[in-house]
Amino acid sequence: MGLRDLTDEITEAVFPSNIYCEVCGSLIDRSRPYALCDKCVTRMHWITGSTCGVCGKALPDTYRGFDESGRQVCYDCRTRAHYFTRGWSCLSYGLHEREVMMAIKYNGKGYLARKMGDIMFDRMETLIEEARRQGIKPFDMVIPVPVGQKRLVKRGYNQSEFMARQFLRRWADADRESEFDPTCPKLETHILGRSRETAMLRSMNPEERRLALRDAFAVNPALAHRIEGRSVLLIDDIYTTGATADSCSKTLLEAGASEVYLLTLASGGNRRPKDE
Numbered sequence: 359m360g361l362r363d364l365t366d367e368i369t370e371a372v373f374p375s376n377i378y379c380e381v382c383g384s385l386i387d388r389s390r391p392y393a394l395c396d397k398c399v400t401r402m403h404w405i406t407g408s409t410c411g412v413c414g415k416a417l418p419d420t421y422r423g424f425d426e427s428g429r430q431v432c433y434d435c436r437t438r439a440h441y442f443t444r445g446w447s448c449l450s451y452g453l454h455e456r457e458v459m460m461a462i463k464y465n466g467k468g469y470l471a472r473k474m475g476d477i478m479f480d481r482m483e484t485l486i487e488e489a490r491r492q493g494i495k496p497f498d499m500v501i502p503v504p505v506g507q508k509r510l511v512k513r514g515y516n517q518s519e520f521m522a523r524q525f526l527r528r529w530a531d532a533d534r535e536s537e538f539d540p541t542c543p544k545l546e547t548h549i550l551g552r553s554r555e556t557a558m559l560r561s562m563n564p565e566e567r568r569l570a571l572r573d574a575f576a577v578n579p580a581l582a583h584r585i586e587g588r589s590v591l592l593i594d595d596i597y598t599t600g601a602t603a604d605s606c607s608k609t610l611l612e613a614g615a616s617e618v619y620l621l622t623l624a625s626g627g628n629r630r631p632k633d634e
């Protein structure tokens with residue numbers, strides 16, 4: 359047994375996965391995907407149709423909005439430029455998604471974040487496979503959005519880091535099964551940090567969020583050389599206005615990253631969501 363498996367076993371013991379559907383509490387077994395019962399899986403808002411070519415949010419079928427290069431782009435991204443190059447998202451942030459996020463962030467169900475990492479990998483699998491076939495390494499490294507020290511102590515973990523770890527575990531597994539060269543990026547959890555504590559964003563409008571997050575992140579100077587000229591995939595749980603993703607991306611680009619991409623579990627509109 360490798361150290362990684364051992365860590366897994368310990369996590370499993372501390373955060374047991376299985377038995378009950380995380381949304382409705384129905385009895386399930388371990389074979390059910392993402393710790394959700396069949397009913398709740400169908401109730402989640404999976405992003406399968408057309409998406410914004412910039413942030414990855416779902417677009418309504420009737421939506422018609424394009425940027426100069428002819429990409430379909432959501433209203434928010436047409437009115438505001440982003441620092442990240444492109445984003446992907448797995449779910450539209452609705453009631454069920456919110457319940458899952460609340461369980462992960464406030465009810466100590468950190469193991470669920472790993473299930474969410476599975477969702478993220480499944481979302482990206484086609485793209486990863488295509489890149490591998492073409493001999494392209496899509497990203498040099500994965501960086502989870504860091505949480506503030508106070509929140510980290512209170513929660514005991516960074517949910518985005520749990521998601522990123524599982525996402526990369528699945529990617530490494532897929533590499534091993536592939537006949538092509540491995541493409542799995544490295545996980546970097548010490549390069550990007552919070553430079554200060556920030557207020558809760560939940561009640562803020564987009565402009566307030568941007569102000570609250572200005573210079574809230576920093577690159578560790580001792581590790582800055584690692585991102586020089588490298589592409590980064592930033593991983594976060596929820597995307598709403600993009601203020602967090604932009605603040606992180608700006609910091610990484612200023613420190614020398616070549617490009618920043620973004621993968622989020624769930625995304626929603628600017629309707630002042632209850633939590634971020």
Ligand SMILES: [Zn+2]
Nearest residue numbers: 379382395398
């Ligand atoms: Zn259920």
Ligand SMILES: [Zn+2]
Nearest residue numbers: 410413432435
């Ligand atoms: Zn967008």
